[in-house]
Amino acid sequence: MENIQQQDDAVERGEACPPAVILCEPQLGENIGMVARAMANFGLNDLRIVNPRDGWPSEKARSASSRAHHVIDSAKVFDSVEEALADLQLVFATTARSRDIPKPVVGPDVAAQEAVVSSQQRGDKVGYMFGRERWGLNNDEVALANKIVTLPVDPTYASLNIAQAVLVCAYEWRRQATAGLLPFTLDDYDAEPATQAEIGYMFKHLEEALEVRGFFRPLEKKPVTVRRLRNIFQKAGLTGNEVRIMRGVVACFEKYGRKRDG
Known part of the structure; x- marks a missing residue:
């Protein structure tokens, strides 16, 4: 309920609502914790977990989250991917492999642009779907998404840790949502220029x-x-x-x- 209220408040303010992160059958609690940390770094808090192998809640996830406990505490567990995606209007499936599914493929930067625009202009709820640590999403899960997101990795070694993939997508979303605004600057902007x-x-x-x-x-x-x-x-x-x-x-x-x- 808290995440839903935050989404509604963001829409009212004309801000981009942070996307949900959906983890499909993650295997290790430590990886879930590192995903939560990556999400917290860039202001994402809606974590959805589908059939975690080692159950939930997970102390290993909490420990690995590096105090991103608000993400861990508000995480929701679902029995199926369909249930986890039910309230979303725009879903991106992340994969490093080519699929036999005719679907638009975009990079994380373009996906972030579309996520921010659809959230700001239409109030859409957006989600990024990530697969299992060992072999990612299956084709049936990819088929549920509107678009595929893939990263410009070296094709000879395309495997990313799930938290790394989340981090890249979250970073790109944050960069688009804030127009690249940095949290601080050391430039002396307030000083009077010399005449x-x-x-x-x-x-x-x-x-x-x-x-x-x-x-x-x-x-x-x-x-x-x-x-x-x-x-x-x-x-x-x-x-x-x-x-x-x-x-x-x-x-x-x-x-x-x-x-x-x-």
């Missing part, structure tokens, strides 16, 4: 200090060197604070590093 006058004064200060120290040798090449130095600072996109720091550096050179006569 051309500030940069000009700074460069005049620097040029005079370099002149005193005999930097411009030979003298006939000074105009070219000055232009290139100016270009370095123009391309840097300096802030006002950075300009003041640079002037402090130059002042330090003037005070303690002045070239002695003779």
Whole structure:
């Protein structure tokens, strides 16, 4: 019920609802736990498990989830794939093998685009279906999906751990849903850009200090060197604070590093 309410709230806000992850007959609790961790990394929380071999709940899954307990605690267990998919409008079946089933095949990036659009614009509930660790989904299960998702892996070694496959699909979904927004940045976006006058004064200060120290040798090449130095600072996109720091550096050179006569 909690997942359903979260989906309804997301639709009302015009946001993309995180897709469900359906695991078909997973064999190891540890793999389920690592899937839960991958889901939590990218904001997915609707985990559906079809006939887990070792039963449910699973302490091994909880331990391997690396504290993604909210995903483990809200996971639902189903007796059949049909029941797990019953409320979904768009289902992607993930597979690394070619199938004898005429069905659209897309990469994880395109699948994510379609998942986000269908969720935002139509309020569709979306799911990604993953198969068994040893041999994936069977053809009957793939036939239940709208489209196939396959990853651009090396065909000579196409086998992925189930959690890795979930991670790639979850990452692509998150990237599309947030338009690539990163959780933080270290750029100084809030700082005031330096004015051309500030940069000009700074460069005049620097040029005079370099002149005193005999930097411009030979003298006939000074105009070219000055232009290139100016270009370095123009391309840097300096802030006002950075300009003041640079002037402090130059002042330090003037005070303690002045070239002695003779």
